[in-house]
Amino acid sequence: QKEVEQNSGPLSVPEGAIASLNCTYSDRGSQSFFWYRQYSGKSPELIMFIYSNGDKEDGRFTAQLNKASQYVSLLIRDSQPSDSATYLCAVLPGAGNNRKLIWGLGTSLAVNP
Amino acid sequence: KAGVTQTPRYLIKTRGQQVTLSCSPISGHRSVSWYQQTPGQGLQFLFEYFSETQRNKGNFPGRFSGRQFSNSRSEMNVSTLELGDSALYLCASSLMGYEQYFGPGTRLTVT
Numbered sequence: 119q120k121e122v123e124q125n126s127g128p129l130s131v132p133e134g135a136i137a138s139l140n141c142t143y144s145d146r147g148s149q150s151f152f153w154y155r156q157y158s159g160k161s162p163e164l165i166m167f168i169y170s171n172g173d174k175e176d177g178r179f180t181a182q183l184n185k186a187s188q189y190v191s192l193l194i195r196d197s198q199p200s201d202s203a204t205y206l207c208a209v210l211p212g213a214g215n216n217r218k219l220i221w222g223l224g225t226s227l228a229v230n231p
Numbered sequence: 232k233a234g235v236t237q238t239p240r241y242l243i244k245t246r247g248q249q250v251t252l253s254c255s256p257i258s259g260h261r262s263v264s265w266y267q268q269t270p271g272q273g274l275q276f277l278f279e280y281f282s283e284t285q286r287n288k289g290n291f292p293g294r295f296s297g298r299q300f301s302n303s304r305s306e307m308n309v310s311t312l313e314l315g316d317s318a319l320y321l322c323a324s325s326l327m328g329y330e331q332y333f334g335p336g337t338r339l340t341v342t
Contacts (some may be wrong), residue, residue, distance in 0.1 A: 152331075
């Protein structure tokens with residue numbers, strides 16, 4: 119059974135700090151990794167995604183992959199109160215023709231002013 | 232480009248009834264996935280349709296069904312509603328199935 123795990127939190131950081139969110143996955147052949155942000159009462163919004171060949175930076179957000187330890191991180195620099203949300207990680211397994219995303223349960227982030 | 236739309240946004244039904252939810256994907260997207268989200272359960276995958284064919288299916292009972300039309304619009308149907316079906320139902324649109332963009336969801340309450 120392929121799995122994706124996230125610490126449920128809440129992760130609490132002060133405004134302006136770096137928030138670090140982690141997601142571990144069980145399928146070593148996983149190829150793509152997605153981070154979504156979900157505000158309370160809203161639907162998930164895609165923040166960024168990376169492939170197994172490298173990290174990515176987009177504004178204040180950086181996604182990093184550690185293939186050896188099988189986890190992917192989302193770093194949020196200069197955290198703002200508006201970043202307070204639940205962050206969902208999704209992983210695309212590596213094998214099979216009709217693959218589907220495997221979702222974590224999400225990490226709740228609270229940025230305190 | 233217009234985003235994913237879902238109708239209706241809110242729905243209240245009685246146990247035993249059936250319900251049909253609709254999803255219009257982003258123009259050009261051929262994949263539509265449906266999810267159920269409840270507090271503490273996360274996103275539970277229902278099924279995915281790609282070019283009118285069901286490509287993947289989650290572990291839900293047969294009361295949950297779906298279809299996709301030639302214009303990529305999709306519907307999901309839940310028959311014989313149970314109290315436990317109360318949830319946020321999300322539709323996600325994708326070009327090939329992986330980079331998914333969600334609609335606003337339909338909040339279903341079963342009484």
